[in-house]
Amino acid sequence: MTADILAAALADHRAGRIDRAAAAYRQVLETDPGNADALHLLGLTERQAGRRDTAMVLIHRALALAPHLIEARLNLANILLAGGDGAAAHAQWRMVLALDPANAAAWYALGSASAGHGGAGRAGAIRALRRAGRLAPHRADIQHDLGLLLRQHDRIEEAIACQRRALELDPTLLSAWMGLGNALLEKDDTGGALIALKRAASLSPGTPEIWFNLGNLRYRLVDLEGALACYRRAARLGLAVARSRVVAVLLDQGQDAAAEAALATYLPLDGTDVSTCLELLYALLLRGDRRAEARSLFTRLATVPLAGRHYAIECLTALSALDLAEGADPAAAAARLEPLRTDNCWTFTIRSLAALERTRRQQGWHWQRPANPTPDRPRLTSSTLGNRGRFAHNVLEYVLMRLYAEKQGCVLETPDWVGGAYFDLDDPAPSGPLPPWPFARRVLNAALTGENQGPAVVDRDLLSPLFLYDYPLAYRDRVRSWLRPRPQWSPWIDPPVDTLRAVGRTIVAIHIRRGDFLQYGYPVTETSWYVDWLRTLWPTLDRPVLYLASDDIPAVRAAFREFRPVTLDDAAPSWPGLEYLQDFHVLTQADIVGISAASGFSQLAARLNQRARLCVGPDMEAGGIRPFIPWS
Amino acid sequence: MGYYDKVEETWQLSDAARDYVQKAGRAVEATELWEKLFALSPLVDTERTLRESPKLDRIFLKSVYGLHYSAELKDWIPFRHGAVDLTDESNI
Structure with a gap:
């Protein structure tokens, strides 16, 4: 009887008659409150009705009664993921795989959700998608997603092969045509990329991303008119990110008036990449020698919302960039930007250049960038x-x-x-x-x-x-x-090294990157790995001294307390706004260098270090520290 | 070692089987894979496999997992042959 009601309810559910199905599931639960299937399916109807919390309660109840209910775990994971709880969703997928190690859906979900923007977890995600692909070789979407990850992982040939396989399985899979086109473009096979992207456009001429990608391809071919047409089409179709590309191409073409008009249109619109547009506006005004107007405009824009929020950081950056361009007081330009906490790269550059210029002027030496001495050469x-x-x-x-x-x-x-x-x-x-x-x-x-x-x-x-x-x-x-520092910077970059040499014979410098690495899903180096490694190494060293470089010293210092770490604040006066260069210099002079995962900063320092007898870095797969050779 | 770690090691054995076949560049009989790969693995429950799978198309590991040959996928695919206890999430 219960089975009959459930079967009928499921048929209603599948046919989209959600309320009727829910009523039947409730009817089952009235007589059989421990029916895990009914609890799970009622939970799904609750989710479909937008009641996420009730859905989770019901599915959790079902799983408490029947922990082996795989579909319920997969559905619970989907709800958790949609609610932003990726860790709990991962736990459910792992439980599904513990029950059924050949569950393609769980491997696919695990692979799709495991790769962070910065590459953390990407190797594991690729492994999971490969398994999903082996278990479900007819699924084009798996091959497509795997292709995207492989491209991000610099495995371009494999990425192309995956997209081609996806298209063999489903020649109408638009995203695979785009994925193939973009991968071929990255490989500089512009002819192949054009064919793939045109195929995509002919399948779906109203998809803005295709026109954006075609714009990129035309841009690569230096077909600026063609690129502009494509980007404009993408923008018209609602792809906000295409707007700044329209402006950039107009500037490349020297159509400054049209670029300015486009900026005036786009800047107030939701979704516009305002940061990039403000940089382009700065370039446009500077190129037109409209500096006074630029100063007045960016001063005003710093207080005005654009596309729904304020962009004071970009506007203040523009004002400091103007100061530098005009040879004004770099101290004021630096001071304007020093208190700002931002990941904006343009701000970083202008703030650092202003601080370096401030030092140069304090030291009283002259620096003039040379003109191209051989303008006839390419x-x-x-x-x-x-x-x-x-x-x-x-x-x-x-x-x-x-x-x-x-x-x-x-x-x-x-x-x-x-x-x-x-x-x-x-x-x-x-x-x-x-x-x-x-x-x-x-x-x-x-x-x-x-x-x-x-x-x-x-x-x-x-x-x-x-x-x-x-x-x-x-x-x-x-x-x-x-890449040798200018000798004039020695009064700022040498003292931390001198201090370390005065207190120890072996400088061990370790860089721990945090900051935006956590936010953007880059691989995170665990401090415990370095601590464990140091415990073994430390007794073997001749008067070691540990220097810790990090963009978040308060968060990482305590972990190393048994080694009495020295930081820049302990070692020397800080070079205002340029402390990271002091850290960098110590890393280039240390006897033993420990780098952070995926950090170009410490990798570069290790490559420039001529005295290090040992360079080590995290082994993300094994979860520890291992030596590496900076130049192979 | 949690269940998922055991799943992972089962898949790694599956990967090794696939690599063996790919390197061979020909159809590889289950008996050959057994002799050259599975029987040498410390993960494999040799006695049970020989007892319950005389054709060697199901390889039982000492854990609750194993590999079976899927004729459809032409691949060695993990399966579970024992109970798992999901009440303690620290086991996963």
């Missing part, structure tokens, strides 16, 4: 070097670009950027705009390794080119010769 530049990424990110981009520029016989022109001011570099300032070159990482690397024997691409503006894939020993001495 050029390369990167207009993003000062506003996409922070210190180490930009330095690592510089290394890739300079190696490529030298190989191709180009002059590398750089905008004002922190590495250019901190290190003893004398690259010329940009002598004029160059056509854009986005998505260049793979091509630059392939040219350096000799894998790509094609004609050299020169006279381009490399947009966020990113980094070398490998750091071969052959580059080591050349890179180290470029």
Whole structure:
């Protein structure tokens, strides 16, 4: 009887007659209150009615009665995930897999939800999706999702293979055509990318993301008119992120009036990338030599909501950038930005440049960036070097670009950027705009390794080119010769090292990155791993002294208390606004260097360190610390 | 070691079987996999496997898990052959 009612109710449920199904489940529970199936299914109807909490109570009750109810666990995990409780959802998927290790749905869910934005958990997510794909080889969506993760993991060929497999299984899967197009574009197979993205557009001409991706492709081909048309179409179709691309392309085309009009249209709209638009507005006004107007405008905009919120940080950054451009007092420019807590890369650059310029003026030495001495030679530049990424990110981009520029016989022109001011570099300032070159990482690397024997691409503006894939020993001495701090900074960067040498013979410098790593899902280095490693190492060292570098010293210091860690505050007066450079310098001078997972900052320091006898870093898979060789 | 860790080691044995077959580049009989891989694994319950799966298409591990050959997927897929207790989440 109960079984008959449940079967009929389930049929109603599947047919979308939710209220009728719920009534029948309740009827079952009146006579059989411990019926786990009815509790689970009633919970689902509650969820469908938007009553999440009641749904969870009912499903939990069902699982207490029948812990092996796999469907109930999967549904509970979905509810938990939708409610933002990823950890609890993970626990449910793991329980499902403990019951049924070949449950494709659980592996798929675990894989889809495990990769953080910054790459934490990505290897595990890939493993889970591979298993899901083996268990459900007919599922195109699994191959597609796996392809996306593999692309993020720099496994481009495998990523392309996955998207192709997804399309063999379902040739109408739009996202796989896009995934394939984007992966081929990253590989610089622009012809293949165009075919894939056109296929996507012909399947769904009203999908804005396709036009955005086609815009990126046209932009890569330096077809600015075509890129503009695509980005405009994406923006018209409601994709807010396309708006700043429209403005950027108009600026590339020299259509400043049209760019300004587009900014006026877009800036008030919800969803607009206001931060980027304000940077573009600054560039537009500076290029038009409209500095007084810029000062007045950004002063006003700092107090006005744009697209629903205030963007004071970007506006204050623009004002400090104006100060620097006009040669005004850098102390005021630095002071304006020093109290701000932000991840904005442009703010980081301007704040650091202002602080360095303040020091230079206090020291009374002159620094003039050179003009391009050989304007007839081919050029390369990167207009993003000062506003996409922070210190180490930009330095690592510089290394890739300079190696490529030298190989191709180009002059590398750089905008004002922190590495250019901190290190003893004398690259010329940009002598004029160059056509854009986005998505260049793979091509630059392939040219350096000799894998790509094609004609050299020169006279381009490399947009966020990113980094070398490998750091071969052959580059080591050349890179180290470029990246030496200017001797004038010695009064600020040497004292912490001198203090450490005065109190110990072996400097062990460990960097623990926190800050936005937690927020954006980057791999987090556990302090306990370093503590365990130090307990073994410490007794073997000659008068060791531990230096701790972190963007969150209060959070990590206590864990190391048994080693009496020294921080910058203990070691020397801080270099206002540039404390991270003092930490960086200690890391480049230590005898033993411990880096943070996925941190370009400490990886770079380890690569520049000429005295370290040991470099170590976290092994995220094994959960411990292991040695690594910075140049292989 | 929790249940999920045991699931993980079962899958790793499955991965090893798949890699063996891929490297061989030919169809590999269950008996060959048994001799070259499964029987050598400390995870495998040899006695039970030989007793309950004479064709060697079901490999019982000492844990509650095992591998069976799926003719449909042409792959060695984990399964569970014992009870699990989910009342204590620290076991997972």
